[in-house]
Amino acid sequence: MNSKDFARMIGVSQPTVSRALNDSPLVPEEKRKWIKEKAREYGFVLNNSARSLKTSRTNTIGILFPKHFVGMTENIMMAHLYDQIQRELHKRGFDIMVVYSDTGEDDLSALERMIRTKKVDGFLILRLELSDEERKLIGQEKTPCVCMMNASTKVRDDISYYFSDSEYGGYLAGDFYGDYPDYKKVYISYCQEKDDNTRRKRGFLRGLQEHGVQEADITILESELGIREASRLIHEHKEFFLNNKTAILAYCDIIGIGVVQGLKEIGVSIPDQAQVIGMDDIPWAFWLDPQLSTLHVDAEHMVPETCDLLIRMINGQGKAEAGDPEPVHQWLKPTLILRDTTI
Amino acid sequence: MNSKDFARMIGVSQPTVSRALNDSPLVPEEKRKWIKEKAREYGFVLNNSARSLKTSRTNTIGILFPKHFVGMTENIMMAHLYDQIQRELHKRGFDIMVVYSDTGEDDLSALERMIRTKKVDGFLILRLELSDEERKLIGQEKTPCVCMMNASTKVRDDISYYFSDSEYGGYLAGDFYGDYPDYKKVYISYCQEKDDNTRRKRGFLRGLQEHGVQEADITILESELGIREASRLIHEHKEFFLNNKTAILAYCDIIGIGVVQGLKEIGVSIPDQAQVIGMDDIPWAFWLDPQLSTLHVDAEHMVPETCDLLIRMINGQGKAEAGDPEPVHQWLKPTLILRDTTI
DNA sequence: CTGAAAGCGCTTACAG
DNA sequence: CTGAAAGCGCTTACAG
Numbered sequence: 001m002n003s004k005d006f007a008r009m010i011g012v013s014q015p016t017v018s019r020a021l022n023d024s025p026l027v028p029e030e031k032r033k034w035i036k037e038k039a040r041e042y043g044f045v046l047n048n049s050a051r052s053l054k055t056s057r058t059n060t061i062g063i064l065f066p067k068h069f070v071g072m073t074e075n076i077m078m079a080h081l082y083d084q085i086q087r088e089l090h091k092r093g094f095d096i097m098v099v100y101s102d103t104g105e106d107d108l109s110a111l112e113r114m115i116r117t118k119k120v121d122g123f124l125i126l127r128l129e130l131s132d133e134e135r136k137l138i139g140q141e142k143t144p145c146v147c148m149m150n151a152s153t154k155v156r157d158d159i160s161y162y163f164s165d166s167e168y169g170g171y172l173a174g175d176f177y178g179d180y181p182d183y184k185k186v187y188i189s190y191c192q193e194k195d196d197n198t199r200r201k202r203g204f205l206r207g208l209q210e211h212g213v214q215e216a217d218i219t220i221l222e223s224e225l226g227i228r229e230a231s232r233l234i235h236e237h238k239e240f241f242l243n244n245k246t247a248i249l250a251y252c253d254i255i256g257i258g259v260v261q262g263l264k265e266i267g268v269s270i271p272d273q274a275q276v277i278g279m280d281d282i283p284w285a286f287w288l289d290p291q292l293s294t295l296h297v298d299a300e301h302m303v304p305e306t307c308d309l310l311i312r313m314i315n316g317q318g319k320a321e322a323g324d325p326e327p328v329h330q331w332l333k334p335t336l337i338l339r340d341t342t343i
Numbered sequence: 344m345n346s347k348d349f350a351r352m353i354g355v356s357q358p359t360v361s362r363a364l365n366d367s368p369l370v371p372e373e374k375r376k377w378i379k380e381k382a383r384e385y386g387f388v389l390n391n392s393a394r395s396l397k398t399s400r401t402n403t404i405g406i407l408f409p410k411h412f413v414g415m416t417e418n419i420m421m422a423h424l425y426d427q428i429q430r431e432l433h434k435r436g437f438d439i440m441v442v443y444s445d446t447g448e449d450d451l452s453a454l455e456r457m458i459r460t461k462k463v464d465g466f467l468i469l470r471l472e473l474s475d476e477e478r479k480l481i482g483q484e485k486t487p488c489v490c491m492m493n494a495s496t497k498v499r500d501d502i503s504y505y506f507s508d509s510e511y512g513g514y515l516a517g518d519f520y521g522d523y524p525d526y527k528k529v530y531i532s533y534c535q536e537k538d539d540n541t542r543r544k545r546g547f548l549r550g551l552q553e554h555g556v557q558e559a560d561i562t563i564l565e566s567e568l569g570i571r572e573a574s575r576l577i578h579e580h581k582e583f584f585l586n587n588k589t590a591i592l593a594y595c596d597i598i599g600i601g602v603v604q605g606l607k608e609i610g611v612s613i614p615d616q617a618q619v620i621g622m623d624d625i626p627w628a629f630w631l632d633p634q635l636s637t638l639h640v641d642a643e644h645m646v647p648e649t650c651d652l653l654i655r656m657i658n659g660q661g662k663a664e665a666g667d668p669e670p671v672h673q674w675l676k677p678t679l680i681l682r683d684t685t686i
Numbered sequence: 687c688t689g690a691a692a693g694c695g696c697t698t699a700c701a702g
Numbered sequence: 703c704t705g706a707a708a709g710c711g712c713t714t715a716c717a718g
Binding site: 370 | 704705
């Protein structure tokens, strides 16, 4: 049943149906209510494609997952953000389409296809890693986009973002470990995330330097992303961890968990002989034994603000008075949470 | 740019553009390729809303999450299934809309709204718990739907499904524990999932009975869904677990993990004094210490088959020769995986 | 406040 | 093989 048939059925015109169901003040309250009741009764709902075609609004927001995203179960932090985003956007009446950077066909990236087919009103981008072409496209099409969490490429300010200030996170860890001069400082890096990794490491160094620790005194080890991978890394450097008291900052909690596991396996006592700090504060870090000390990322603030901004951008789009709003740029400061893996 | 402008720009008609980009054999290979090249060059892509309006196909599949679904991080098994579904559907060229049963407005359930607005071509339903109205609607609208994983309401055969045979899973656990007469048998149930819980329990009982264990000898405890909740339950029954050797089947891995945690905390040695079997085989069950024994659900088969069936239903829809295909009903058998929490 | 009419951008039967 | 034309189901400027 389309709106014409429905209108005829209840004895009004198609425009009146449209206005009533869209809550237009042009049709009086009473009548609106009556039409809505009838719609409910007959199970009539406006067709979304026709509506979108006319209004160029789909009422759908795309959540873009980064390249090499293996899954929600592997990347708990993304799952955590996703859960909160999903809740916020649904609360605000939007539907959600999940888009994966990896799934592009031929030369058309997934993002580009979504933008060009007009399937979504805007994008929430988990981790900034857009190509130059994609940035250009977003600029041309004025597609509302907000990035969140972190950036694996150079941060330019053409796009709005709410990022975790991981440099500051690193600093907090460095500042904390600075009080333990007899522990050898170790940073476990993850090189796929080039720029973000550099930020964390730089902050760590800065925090330590304030306590007189030299850059040369810091050991850098490289891990892949994964609990097993990180655990294996510890095994590879068994002698080192057995012969030194170490104070370790891991690129993220997943690696931190693997490090803790590896240390336990080779018989290093935590936190006496080795301290470990992760980053992100993933939801089940405290189920583990021992519970991981970490840098808490303030997702509870980041997510609603990101969603709000995106929706404002979508609603403001095309409105003359809105103009080209200035992009928003925020770095949210993590906080250090001490649990069982630090003294 | 719309297809008319694009067609004019490259000097062909709108229908030809449409046919070429839709790979119609009506336009010769060579020309098709040329038009596609031009489309790429000018960044032209067919508008999805217009297309859907005409064809009543959105090329989008909805994944319906059950009521009370708290999130991917809390319900790892759902996240695991979601990850695989997402991969399968994208591989087959569909976009994905995530739909949550909880997010309905007023009297219109999320599912009903999606069906009536025609936003998706069909639904993959994680866990069967449709209301009678929703079933009726699906029947009337002939919306392609397949359920998977399990059912919390009575299973009727009007809808296709691929379920895990959790009754058989329970049986395997019962059969295994039957060999340990000196262990007191315990089933930790989760009552929100009424029917599925009953199936697991019934299977467990059946397995034990084959070894001569009486129903009266089985202790039933009720837990909420969650690691902490299950752990708390163990604490509440501390005396019981300290004074008996126990062989425990948990409703699912999450509860199983909590049980293990609780047992460790009260000082019960695993698996000597208490054996634990979970159900689902969630991805990181083996990161834990001790690694949880469990009943593996064959998601690797369930997911592709479910996706295949759904897509066949979508493609067959409306075709005369397709008729009303018989619904498919499958119960996939779990397998018992013994790790550290069983002898 | 209400309705007749145009048009959003496609696809597809139809004619050639 | 190709194009002119109709129509999918809405919204909205316009006239009343």
